[in-house]
Amino acid sequence: MAAADELTFHEFEEATNLLTETPDAATTSRSDQPTSQGHVAVAVGSGDSYGAEDEVEEESDKAALLQKQQQQPGFWTFNYYQSFFDVDTSQVLDRIKGSLLPRPGHNFVRHYLRNRPDLYGPFWICATLAFVLAVTGNLTLVLAQRRDPSIHYSPQFHKVTVAGISIYCYAWLVPLALWGFLRWRKGVRERVGPYTFLETVCVYGYSLFVFIPMVVLWLIPVPWLQWLFGALALGLSAAGLVFTLWPVVREDTRLVAAVLLSTVVLLHALLAMGCKLYFFQSLPPEHVTPPHQAASLPTNIPLSPTLPRSMAPS
């Protein structure tokens, strides 16, 4: 690709140093690059993320050029969408690993996406999360019923629909709002351009991956452990988002940067809390007969069966 040729001019002398520091960076070079330049181009990409501000600026200029080149096929053609699925298994796994372990110097967009955002990750991570939420929420009810046979078990299939709609709306509408806001504030920043819409979607999509093991671990019916896992996962996920957004909002006024970052973290926390409260509460026996009220109950462990009122079995 032409971008690889442009990048090699500036960073050639640092390539060997960077290769020795990050030997595994070479293994993610894409197959369509000439192999003689492959390792150099990849080392350039990882070099940008080591916090040097000048390189970030040049990288973003080249990113803007690259985006223009990549949008040559019209959006009504199949090839246009195929360019968003141009990833290998190893690249997707690499991006997932990158989202699980956010590091302050490593910007997810620059380090892992490298101007090739994909839609495979966000789409299928959201689908997996929605189904895992519905399935484990149902499993919690099964386990609760084993402990307390008066709880009425039902497949609760409507939760699949709710989970799907809410996860997809979050993962696509919030990046849209964020992208719009960052573009609106573009005038204030001189040096760093905003991320494209797809890169923002990618960041959010991959950051949701850590919720999948968190949801599975929520099957363990120990409340403080559930809150601990929730806090850990939320911390990792929000940290990834903040580290990615920081280079872009850093040049804005402090107030705007603080408000933006705290809104991002807050929305993420609301998503996690909403999942916990809606999918992981089991019905206490007194609320069995009007099941449509069950969704408003915030308890997440079954109450002891020694309640003053006993329900007629349904």
Add this chain to the structure above:
Amino acid sequence: MAEAEESPGDPGTASPRPLMRDLKAVGKKFMHVLYPRKSNTLLRDWDLWGPLILCVTLALMLQRDPADSEKDGGPHFAEVFVIVWFGAVTITLNSKLLGGNISFFQSLCVLGYCILPLTVAMLICRLVLLAGPGPVNFMVRLFVVIVMFAWSIVASTAFLADSQPPNRRALAVYPVFLFYFVISWMILTFTPQ
């Protein structure tokens, strides 16, 4: 798919032989799914009758009791249909976007036919449930569903994996896994009221 033809000597009566030929083709594909080998029959002579029959059967068996409450029961007939067909279309689109060289309807055909083991599992589960609830009952159903789920995955991967470039095979197969997992979950959690 074969068109119904009238044999020239019988005006006004459709000959039954094309229908039998279609049914035989569907049956042959069922056999190919149950004993997956590296053969091209499913791909070459694709048809969507088999998947339709299987989907309708599965949706009818999974249908919730009409006396069940609106919010809390199992899937409606339409929900099963939507999940199966929308899921199959999404997986096919995903496979094609990743660069696979399988045609749209061939992929739908394979995914639809490979629901056959899970439909058999649903039949067995309904029969087992007639014996009344209990932990042994649940273990038997769990075992049957797991075995059939693995069978579906193996059968569909045998047909679909070859059409993908080798460095993206896992990306194309994972949605198939998710698809059959969701269907297995619906079968396992089916409770007659």
